[in-house]
Amino acid sequence: MMTAEASTEARGLSDWARQFEVVVWTADAVTLQLLHVSPSAAGILGHPLEQWWTEPDFLTRHVHPEDLDDALTLFLDGTRRRSGRSGVLRFLDADGQALPFLTKVLTREDSEGHAPQLRCLMVRLERPPCASQEPERFEREREVLLRKEHEARERAEALARQLAAGESRFRSIFDSHLIGLVFSDNHGRILDANDAFLRIVGYSREDLETGRINFLDLTPPEFQAVTQRAMEAIEARGVTSTFEKEYVRKDGRRVPILLGSVRLPALAQNATFVLDLTERKEAEAERERFFRLAPDMFCIAGMDGFFKRVNPAFTRSLGWSERELLARPFLDFIHPEDRGRGEATLDALKQGDAGPGLSVRVACKDGVWKWLDWTAEPVPETGLIYASARDVTQQREAEKQLVLAEQRLRTVINSGPLVLAVVDAEGRFLVSEGKGLRSMGLAPGQVVGQSALELYANEPQVVEFLQRGLRGETCSTIVRTAGLTFEVFYQPVLNEAGRVASLSIAALDVTERVRVEAEREELIRQLMHERSILQAVLRQLPHSVYIAEAPSGRLFLANEQAVTQIRGPTEPTLNVEGYRAYPGFHADGRPYEPNEWPLSRAMASGVPVMAEAVHVIRGDGSRGVIEYSATPVRDAKGHITHGVVMGVDVTARKAAEQERERLLDELKLAVSARDEFLGIASHELKTPLTTLTLKLEALACVASAEPESPMARRLAPHLEVMRRQVKRLAVLVNDLLDVSNIRAGRLALTLEPQQCDLAALVRDVAGRFDTEAKRAGCEVHLHAPAPVVGAWDSSRLEQVVTNLLANAIKYGPGHPVMLGVEAVDGRARLTVHDRGIGIAPEDLQRIWGKFERAVSERHYGGLGLGLYISRQIVEALGGTVKAESALGEGATFIVELPLRGGAERSA
Template identity: 90%
Template sequence: MMTAEASTEERGLSDWARQFEVIVWTADAVTLQLLHVSPNAAGILGHPLEQWWTETDFLARHLHPEDRDDALSLFLDATRRRIGRSGVLRFLDANGQALPFLTKVLPREPCEGHVPELRCLMVRLERNTRASQEWERSEREREALLRKEHEARERAEALARQLAAGESRFRSIFESHLIGLVFSDNQGRILDANDAFLRIVGYSREDLETGRINFLDMTAPEFRAVTQRAVEDIEARGVTSTFEKEYVRKDGRRVPVLLGSVRLPASNQNATFVLDLTERKEAEAERERFFRLAPDMFCIAGMDGVFKRVNPAFTRILGWSKEELRARPFLDFIHPEDRGRGEETLAALKRGVAGPGLTVRVSCREGGWKWLAWNAVPVPETGLIYASARDVTQQREAKEQLVLAEQRMRTVINSGPLVLAVLDAEGRFVVSEGKGLRGLGLSPGQVVGRSALEMYANEPEVLELLQRGLRGETCSAIVRTAGRTFEVFYQPVLDEAGRLTSLSIASLDVTERVRVEAEREELIRQLMHERSILQAVLQQLPYSVYIAEAPSGKLFLANAQAEAQIRGPAEPARNLEEYRAYPGFHADGRPYEPHEWPLARAITSGVPVMAEAVHVIRGDGSRGIVEYSATPVRDAQGHITHGVVMGVDVTARKVAEEERERLLEELKLAVSARDEFLGIASHELKTPLTPLALKLEALARAAGAEPDSPMARRLAPHLEVMRRQVKRLAVLVNDLLDVSNIRAGRLALTLEPEQCDLAALVRDVAGRFDTEVKHSGCEVRLHAPAPVLGAWDSSRLEQVVTNLLANAVKYGPGHPVTLSVEAVDGRARLTVHDQGIGIAPEDLQRIWGKFERAVSERHYGGLGLGLYITRQIVEALGGTVKAESTLGEGATFVVELPLQGGAARSA
């Protein structure tokens, strides 16, 4: 219990505290049971004073759940260090609402025979305006408040009298470090202040005594208006509500403070308490900084699941803006498959149950989902949910990858030639897995429980290794058993005492590897043999070969042909610069610089040099031409280690090429003369053909006029043969004339285009082939269901159809020929298909050349110009022609033409 003097002091503090929203209490420093509470505590928090005294855990139960640990740390730290500590704590009023208080705790030195105590000053940070609202609604209550204010003033005056009477006790309070206390007049002059206040504003006692401290002068400009309203409230009501502002210290720095003032009429002064909020502001800033910069996601939500506040980590991780997140309930962002668990968790939080946490998929703004692990705590009295979340997508993916890795490992064990086994200390199989068991005629798990020592009792080599492993020895060996070869590793597993607990055995079936290694050894032997052969071949090659190191260019090998080629010794060069001594020249006579030689370029650039002609002067003084081809040689890492150059003496070939060029010029002249002859010959041949054809026609008419005469019967079969031969001769002459004109540039392949029907044109040409078709035993089948109209040179187009149909009849006797005409995708298509001898694949492109054919002219005749002229005409008409064939299965020719025709051109 408190002494009488202490009780008087506490009553004085309580009377002073009534003027503000301040609670003063004293508690047992060990049990935290309250020993004294200022009377206004009941009015501020709503709990009856009896409850404060009688409940031993009153403080713990009425602190906000989230602040209990901070409060306990604050109380214990003040007791342990015996210095004042302060902090912002939330207390729950009678309605469950959390009210924030700036809490200052000081330990009290224990009196002899008494337990240590804590003394606490709690200053309300948010004023409860409920009383003022009721005052505005009720005049009676306003009068009651005025009476309370009057009584408060009387108590303040009584307190002042008590303080005047007990100067020593008041001075101890005044000079305490709990709070800054100031006495001032209405002009802001500070008449007296304790050391706590002077420490807050940075002024000295001398500054105070000389009157150099003024409230208004220390007030930051932006807070002068609120300070002036506080002064007006004191003058009007004798008291002002607590408010925050900033002082400008003497050193120019700013300090945040909490102020509350009361008028002391007896002394015509204002009493003001000043609390330094620096720690609180820093704590708030630190908390806000942590909230903003925390890598995890923090949020506050209502019981309906709608976000009220989120930290920037939400936007960084999910991509949604704060506005988008607050616009919809949280459940809308959860993956449909996880939404049911989210609803259950929200329902539990509404009931006040925190739950074990929740991991769900949450949608991202740019698409996709993130796995978030949530922890949430409900606060029913505030209707809020405090939650944190961590992105565990990578952990989930890593876990899935681990599962996949285990599955892959299992797959490897069961798919590769492995045998994994574990023996207990007695040598019995505990594990037996792996695909390699098949080579031993076993299946996984088949030998579990059996003794390995008994299984391999008749195989001394295996038995010895097993015994060594069971004795705790790590060993490995190549073992042959059951006709297979295994590489076996024995790894004993020991306990802390060094005793064997199990023996792990890993066996790899290396039967195939041993076979391959034996083959490799044989291959190496063969390669060495072949290398000796290669060296012999290198010396006997008809080409010169040089090998140089890279990058120096040092020549270290030249075969015998190298010296024979230059008719002198091959001088070894130690570096690229010494290449200057070699007698090599460009075609224009300029000597080769060292870096210009093909070998030098290959090893410096890494690019092969192919068949570069170098003019050389041989050792006997003669001149020659050598074509050098150089290439770099790289190692396994791709670095150039050597260069190889091969030289071919092409002096004779160059002379032959010059001779060939001369002969080619002579040939061109001969071909030109031939073409000129063909042109003249075709004109001259065409001249007698026309009257010959007319005479045959006249003879045919005469025989037709008297069909029963002996002369008509003798002439009839010969006339038809003569007419076909004349017609064939006319076609050949026309082809020769076309080729001559094409080469001379005189043949216009297209005339003025005219509208014509390709289907009708093909039908007309097919009708003219009746005699040839019957003679060859063919049948022409025409598929032209609809007209195909276009602007083409009809005479040249008729020539194309005639050539293709003639070819089909010539090379497919006795088989049907199919003609098809149709319009496809805005183009006219003509298809000629025969079932004749076909064309070999290597001849499909050659047949389009002049005087080219795929078969012997002895059997089929012709000049080999029909397809060449056909392609020239089709391409001049803006179209394409192609051939498709399989040897022995006929051929198909496809012509495609634009419906508007092609531009006229000359070949």
């Protein structure tokens, strides 16, 4: 049979054949059915390789008919002769052209009794020898052919020897215990196997010979699919790639293996090699455990700059997932400032140079940069880099901090008010450093070698402590010298024998600190004094004061008035919730929650709470009202640190306010009764006034009928006086009636105002005041250059003009009165100006009230209702009225009305 090693040799022969115009084939020695053909056959003769395999009589049909008998003799003579034989045969190519080949045939028999095989080597010749050629030329070509035949025969015999040696080597491998070799059919039944395979699967040779071993039975269920794909690959391509799987041993244990198979078409068998991977798997598992559990970072990278594999230490240290690390070039993770060194190191690794290692900053997923020390080893033949990294961030930070500490120490020594010195056991200076030496008039190192005991011989205190330190005592003292104050520390350093080897001295210039401490003591004294003053103020303050911490709300101070105010002890609280101990209520009786108290709100919001009345139940059970004002206290940065609240007992004041409200209600009732009385009295007085007026008019008519009669002469002066008094009384009664109507909301205006010329109306009223004005010594001047027409209630408007003009004459006798009427910005304006006594500024608003006047009624009389009624009428007409005046400078009253008329309403 054709073994795997023999097949390898045959493939080697085919490779040799491809380099020359040589065809190598193997066929059954009896049927001449081709079993193997070198790929070069298709290129030389043009027939597809499939045709060589599939046509049973391919050889006999493609030998030139004239050479067929010679070919059969050459091919079938193997039953009688086992040695090689050769001849020149012509074969027909795909185009029908005859090509000459030097053909070498060798018959081989299988050692296990299978059918013998023909192995043939065909070397293409330039052209076939022909008898008609010239003798000399034919002889030359014959010699060339014979030489080529001899060379081809030698090569064929050498290949045959190689084939025999290959078969011998294969048998050695088959019989060895290094690798398992198996021959099986297409159904997985194992036909033959060496001892190495039987040892791997745990079966005996008896099990093999009795047919109890099958590949499918050895394969666990999870590997059935991959095994089936391998068998399909063998069937299709004649070979399968090596792959890993597991076998189930006879004892039930599993064994990992590596296997590969090749198809032996002549035998209809598969040859499979099996390698036991148990030891390798255990080594890999151990290596994998070390790889995954190692605290250091290990990785495998490619020359392309990508990680191929990383251990979990990478994800633990850097935070990136394994997928994220493998997805990007590893140079992307290096700090931009370090990337150039990383690229240079990668280039060196590509050249096979491991280099001294690399220390760079690598990005963590959380944005932090870590320092990693890298060691790498390239393997150029695999294109891989094996590397390890160690996180040295803390180490570098510690080194950095050490450097900074040294720098700070040196800075302190060289810039601070410090002196550091070391003396030996005899007291001689070994070290003398520090900026503090300058304040003593010394330079660093100036006293090195001198005796400290001699240098400070005139300062007994210094000498005493030096001696104590040299005796092994650790001590410190305050030394004052040259106007400076030093705090000096003595630390002896002992040798192995316990004796003083040296004395370390550290002297700190505390002159400024002593001064500051003295100032602090003075400030503390002042603060205590101010605190006593504050306590005295809190004790004498007539109101309660509480102080609390913010934001907790802890009450830690309350003055004595707080105890007096609530008539019980003040309860210290730990937080705002403790305010429940203080019974406070809203006006509606709802209790104050802790966060509702003014102090709580002021500390929480930062906004002062002023004069909030809180109803309280005192310790003696009485009720009271306290107005609390709270404010937050801020520090220099504006943070609320405390809260202060002050309480004012307003119980008596609230009671007085309630009493005042009660009296005010009674007053309102009295005024209402008065107004009602005035209204009734006004109506009742109008009836006799009307009758009296009619009687006076009748009497005047009688007197005027006989003006020369003694009776008429006696009555005339009295009738005029009676008329004025009746008129005045009528005005007073009308004012009282208007006040009652205004109070009751019944001041009537004309429902349908008509067009009214304000200038004409004022001129008419001024004319009626002519007699009264002359009697008062006033001249009335009217400035009305043009009519000012509007839709107003003329009777009520006349009442306003009458009141204002009457007041001007009353309070400005002997002086002219100026009247003005004009249209300004779409409004009618009436101005009444007198030069009388004037009105004080504080009375300018008060004069518009009921029964109000700016002067004593004893001198000017009247009810004080004219201006009040006038203002009500003007506002009812949609206008405004105001007064401008100063004492002694007269007064000006200004009325402005809308030209289209005011709102038709009642005041």
